Amino acid sequence: MFQNIGEIALLFGRTLKALPQTRRQFRKVLEQLFEIGNASLLMACVLSLFIGGVLALQTGPVMSERGLQSFIGQIVGLSLCRELAPVMMAVLIAGRVGSAMAAEIGSMKVYQELDALQTMNINPIHYLVLPRMLAISLGLPLLVIFAILVGWVGGALVCVFNAQIAVSFDGYMKSLGNGIDVLDVVNGLIKSFAFAVVIGTVSCHQGLATIGGPRGIGRSVTKAVVNSIVLILLLDYVLTRLLMHLDK
Amino acid sequence: MSDEAPQGVRLEVRRLTKSYNGQPVLHGLDFAVERGEVFVIMGPSGSGKTVLLKHLIGLETPDEGDILIEGEPAGSPGVMERYRMAMVFQSGALLNSLNVGENVGLYLTEHRLKPPAEIARVVAEKLELLGLKGTEEKLPGELSGGMKKRVAIARALVIEPQLIFYDEPTSELDPLIAVTIGQEILRLNHRMRVTSIVVTHDRDLAFGIANRIALLHEGRILAIGTPDAVQADPNPLVQQFLKADFRFNPETSTP
Ligand SMILES: Nc1ncnc2c1ncn2[C@@H]1O[C@H](COP(=O)(O)OP(=O)(O)OP(=O)(O)O)[C@@H](O)[C@H]1O
Numbered sequence: 470m471f472q473n474i475g476e477i478a479l480l481f482g483r484t485l486k487a488l489p490q491t492r493r494q495f496r497k498v499l500e501q502l503f504e505i506g507n508a509s510l511l512m513a514c515v516l517s518l519f520i521g522g523v524l525a526l527q528t529g530p531v532m533s534e535r536g537l538q539s540f541i542g543q544i545v546g547l548s549l550c551r552e553l554a555p556v557m558m559a560v561l562i563a564g565r566v567g568s569a570m571a572a573e574i575g576s577m578k579v580y581q582e583l584d585a586l587q588t589m590n591i592n593p594i595h596y597l598v599l600p601r602m603l604a605i606s607l608g609l610p611l612l613v614i615f616a617i618l619v620g621w622v623g624g625a626l627v628c629v630f631n632a633q634i635a636v637s638f639d640g641y642m643k644s645l646g647n648g649i650d651v652l653d654v655v656n657g658l659i660k661s662f663a664f665a666v667v668i669g670t671v672s673c674h675q676g677l678a679t680i681g682g683p684r685g686i687g688r689s690v691t692k693a694v695v696n697s698i699v700l701i702l703l704l705d706y707v708l709t710r711l712l713m714h715l716d717k
Numbered sequence: 718m719s720d721e722a723p724q725g726v727r728l729e730v731r732r733l734t735k736s737y738n739g740q741p742v743l744h745g746l747d748f749a750v751e752r753g754e755v756f757v758i759m760g761p762s763g764s765g766k767t768v769l770l771k772h773l774i775g776l777e778t779p780d781e782g783d784i785l786i787e788g789e790p791a792g793s794p795g796v797m798e799r800y801r802m803a804m805v806f807q808s809g810a811l812l813n814s815l816n817v818g819e820n821v822g823l824y825l826t827e828h829r830l831k832p833p834a835e836i837a838r839v840v841a842e843k844l845e846l847l848g849l850k851g852t853e854e855k856l857p858g859e860l861s862g863g864m865k866k867r868v869a870i871a872r873a874l875v876i877e878p879q880l881i882f883y884d885e886p887t888s889e890l891d892p893l894i895a896v897t898i899g900q901e902i903l904r905l906n907h908r909m910r911v912t913s914i915v916v917t918h919d920r921d922l923a924f925g926i927a928n929r930i931a932l933l934h935e936g937r938i939l940a941i942g943t944p945d946a947v948q949a950d951p952n953p954l955v956q957q958f959l960k961a962d963f964r965f966n967p968e969t970s971t972p
């Protein structure tokens with residue numbers, strides 16, 4: 470995996486250089502964005518509802534016991550927007566969208582479609598990579614905002630209906646509102662943008678680097694997903710550490 | 718339109734050598750194809766014809782030797798912009814996620830050479846020419862092998878190339894359509910003086926359209942010249958390849 474980092478960085482650089490082409494590829498960006506939404510919205514909804522819920526369930530009783538009910542909303546809200554929503558959504562998107570990118574580009578490579586593009590003087594970076602990168606960099610942060618909101622609701626539901634916690638909806642929301650700053654959400658969005666770039670670049674690179682037949686495509690897909698997730702988790706620590714400076 | 722249509726280009730190959738994993742495939746090929754010529758490359762399966770074409774259009778880089786288009790190295794920047802080239806792949810290589818019409822019009826759409834209505838007209842015209850009228854909305858997966866091949870040819874024709882490569886253009890076609898394709902290769906050649914390089918096993922096609930024929934064998938050129946010259950070549954390997962037929966002959970089958 471790490472011997473590819475150079476190539477991945479190169480691909481990222483080339484994509485940046487292709488950014489002026491964005492207007493010409495606008496329709497493809499929208500198509501990709503639509504596919505991302507289609508593939509992930511329902512999953513994201515279910516996932517975040519339960520993540521929010523389980524957070525409240527794990528922290529709630531202990532805190533209520535010690536009379537700290539008024540902090541539950543804040544704890545659930547903060548964990549969601551700074552950590553869990555960006556990471557979980559990135560993992561979800563790596564599995565659903567990154568894999569599709571690697572498979573699609575990989576099969577185009579194997580079946581000589583990329584060669585055909587090249588003979589038509591069509592740059593695969595402009596034609597394939599750029600629209601996917603833009604769509605995922607825009608789509609993942611949007612999905613994270615959605616996940617944060619749904620996760621908060623999930624937490625609220627558990628707080629209201631669990632007898633051991635017994636925090637009112639208003640109380641939960643007040644704690645959430647008092648304890649969370651816009652900067653916390655921005656923090657999560659910055660993370661998710663970085664994760665999106667990682668997933669897009671790694672998956673497109675794997676697709677382009679596919680060799681062999683159908684088995685090669687399978688290998689590329691697995692590598693794209695596994696490498697993306699590993700990089701996401703490593704990067705998460707680094708970014709968390711760096712973004713601490715944003716707080717003061 | 719034909720007055721200002723692009724002229725064909727001259728192609729020269731010098732000492733072209735290529736090996737894959739230490740296995741030599743092309744052994745120092747030397748030849749030139751003149752402007753507007755129909756140059757046919759024949760040879761047994763595995764002799765390196767497709768590999769040669771891939772080098773000529775710049776999909777592969779040679780280990781040694783040069784490919785010159787109008788005297789400029791084929792890989793150098795700008796050559797692809799200055800000269801229009803097209804290749805019909807042996808497998809067709811259509812984009813599977815696009816329908817037939819989008820495939821055929823891809824070059825014009827991506828390079829924004831014409832407005833959409835005009836592109837649709839050109840696409841319909843080329844498809845009709847190849848006997849595929851009204852198939853614009855079909856996906857490549859819904860086509861037969863021969864239809865895919867014809868769509869690939871239509872896609873190449875839309876580019877109005879100055880240099881066109883055909884890899885086995887008739888291999889999956891019935892004899893009638895094969896003749897149509899042969900005629901279309903010649904027509905394109907007359908109308909725009911394009912340089913055509915055709916790889917084929919089809920002896921009828923080769924001798925029907927070629928100005929010159931080269932016979933490739935294990936990565937070397939065995940014979941090169943006009944159809945008559947190649948036909949008269951005394952080399953037994955050449956004669957064997959050109960004369961092989963299906964008729965059962967008990968005398969030659971015994972050692
Ligand atoms: N990418 C590659 N890697 C390794 N070997 C290759 C590669 N491409 C071609 N070869 C080898 O080069 C030789 C020539 O292949 P090529 O495809 O040019 O044959 P061909 O003359 O086009 O045959 P056919 O008429 O069957 O299409 C074959 O032995 C093939 O195994």
Ligand SMILES: [Mg+2]
Pocket residue numbers: 766767768807884
């Ligand atoms: Mg071949």
